[in-house]
Amino acid sequence: QVQLQESGPGLVEPSETLSLTCTVAGGSVSSAFYYWSWIRQPPGKGLEWLAYVYYLGSTDYNPSLKSRLTISVDTSKNQFSLNLRSVTAADSAVYYCAGWNLRDDTLDIWGQGTTVTVSS
Amino acid sequence: QSALTQPPSVSGPPGQSVTISCTGTSSDVGSYNRVSWYQQPPGTAPKLMIYDVTNRPSGVPDRFSGSKSGNTASLTISGLQAEDEADYYCGSYTGSSTFVIFGGGTKLTVL
Numbered sequence: 001q002v003q004l005q006e007s008g009p010g011l012v013e014p015s016e017t018l019s020l021t022c023t024v025a026g027g028s029v030s031s032a033f034y035y036w037s038w039i040r041q042p043p044g045k046g047l048e049w050l051a052y053v054y055y056l057g058s059t060d061y062n063p064s065l066k067s068r069l070t071i072s073v074d075t076s077k078n079q080f081s082l083n084l085r086s087v088t089a090a091d092s093a094v095y096y097c098a099g100w101n102l103r104d105d106t107l108d109i110w111g112q113g114t115t116v117t118v119s120s
Numbered sequence: 121q122s123a124l125t126q127p128p129s130v131s132g133p134p135g136q137s138v139t140i141s142c143t144g145t146s147s148d149v150g151s152y153n154r155v156s157w158y159q160q161p162p163g164t165a166p167k168l169m170i171y172d173v174t175n176r177p178s179g180v181p182d183r184f185s186g187s188k189s190g191n192t193a194s195l196t197i198s199g200l201q202a203e204d205e206a207d208y209y210c211g212s213y214t215g216s217s218t219f220v221i222f223g224g225g226t227k228l229t230v231l
Contacts, residue, residue, distance in 0.1 A: 046223065046224045047158075047166065049218070049221070105154040106154070106172070107158075107166075107211065107220070108168045112164075
């Protein structure tokens, strides 16, 4: 059973870059059947899709955040990562990594989430 | 692309049924049978409950069912149990620049 685990700093200063990594366990990030995704959830609010990456390197981004986002995959480490530049307090949220199953067009694997606070 | 519209809250006593609606547009819910529902108890990650409008992943009780009519999808939970109390989110593939969009979430209270 594939499991995802997010890692990264819990606190980021305003205007800095938030960097998160998701490790894929019990499966391969090189799976042909998954887009590896990041979703976030601000405190008390709903879910927002941020980006996905395919193991061959293709990517897609939420247009509202595209200018600040970079997603990448490292097949040698079985990981994928997200960078969000120039963060503000509005970027404080729980960040989830997740797998979009291309056979069923749904997010069927989720990490437990990591809380990121933007504050000085 | 705007978020899908869900009622903020629904409630019902144990054993009863509740239905949560999810309204989108002809560009998302109305165009694709790619609507999913996720259950999120407090402090936990979302869990997939329904995909492709009506399909249940292995392990999800058949008390959970999904449907769609036009631009509105629905999740029905029958035989409510205390453990069903959670936030529920719908999500839809859009085929556009915003790959997937979600509803604002519905808090289910089991009375």
